[in-house]
Amino acid sequence: MNKLYVIKIGGNVLDDEKTLHPFLKEFASIQSPKILIHGGGKIATKIGDKLGIESKYIDGRRITDLETRDLVTMVYGGLLNKQLTAYLQALHCNAIGVTGADGNLIKAIKRPVGKIDYGFVGDITPESVNSTFLYFLLKQNVVPVFAPLTYAGEDILNTNADTIASVLAIALSKHFDIRLIFCFEKEGVLKDVKDEKSVIRNLNTDLYQNLLKKGAFHDGILPKLENAFMAIRSGVKEVLIGEHTQLIANLGYETKGTLITA
């Protein structure tokens, strides 16, 4: 099977041109098929403030009301996504900026109202993905760049970028040997949160369970690890958690980040 890289960057990378451009240069240079998923970034809050749109929370959970939904549709789906696409085109990477609505790529379910009404938020599963069309785009050497937006019916919905990355990787794992790469601000998963040099280079299910029992992981990294092993259990060959400045180093066998396998 061919290799496919599914790469997620957070909003913090987008907020700073000085980190964004070197990252995109490395991303564009990858010769294998690849997909980029980007998060939000502070620019949405900044524009929201100017428009008088407040961030709303219930019990500490962020709520996407109608005006916030329109804001993120503009900023994530328009400003950030199209800017990224043009930057990549200038680097001779044939990017196509998309949301889940485009080509019916990711059809979500609007999160049911329970104790909390999260508003315009989309929940997705690997079955939500139109992998036929996605596969077809990749075969044309086109590089899909996903904004963190999906849809249900006629509603654009806000969806977590990490979840989109995992779900896309799982959905395409029938067609490709996938390395799913989560870029974040640290070199990798740390054995000792106080020691930046204690990066775990290789992590498999056994070692993970072992370290988990010892309480080795702090709360911040746990959701990422659960997400990663969920992908591994669902057919994704490798997950890498690493720094966005180390993308090229994290493509091969000897990585700078944490390489997660079954």
Next chain:
Amino acid sequence: MNKLYVIKIGGNVLDDEKTLHPFLKEFASIQSPKILIHGGGKIATKIGDKLGIESKYIDGRRITDLETRDLVTMVYGGLLNKQLTAYLQALHCNAIGVTGADGNLIKAIKRPVGKIDYGFVGDITPESVNSTFLYFLLKQNVVPVFAPLTYAGEDILNTNADTIASVLAIALSKHFDIRLIFCFEKEGVLKDVKDEKSVIRNLNTDLYQNLLKKGAFHDGILPKLENAFMAIRSGVKEVLIGEHTQLIANLGYETKGTLITA
């Protein structure tokens, strides 16, 4: 050759849900391959006002400075384009919202600075179009929905929606029998501007030249007609100028609008 409809709607249709929804319903029901191009609309000015972005003019010509460019990238490429895409998906029309940057679909030239610096404005020709990829999308029964944005290098650029529609139609005229439809607020081209019922049903080059000599056309319609005959001279089989409420009626042989042929 197969029939292809290239259909342009102005911002005024987008501004009013009461006109937009019936239009999209008719558009979605078209069985042939089709492309939609949309203009801007008042919502950009409204959001621009809130963000403190003024519309700038030099000698009566609109200027797209950097902040206006970012505004239209958000509003045209994000809010309007993705909303339209989701609306069409809900109508079982497999739309994909794009700008010229996506899949390198329309590569522009940033308008050279002459007497006036128009700013981030893209000029395009039929050669600017990546008709291979566009053809390929159409063959997959995907319906491209274009925002009035193109790109050059790493810059997203503002481009007139009428021009995009003409240029796409010409570029695809090798592959399809094209009817290029410009939707506007009148039933068609009027012989007598004061008489709404004086719609010219059929217009060819000879009749056009004849009426032109008699000074039959007013200034408002002349650029549209020049644009239409330019497309006809460049390989587009038919151009129709008609009302957005009459889309279905304007698809066939007996039309409500003005059908322009060689």
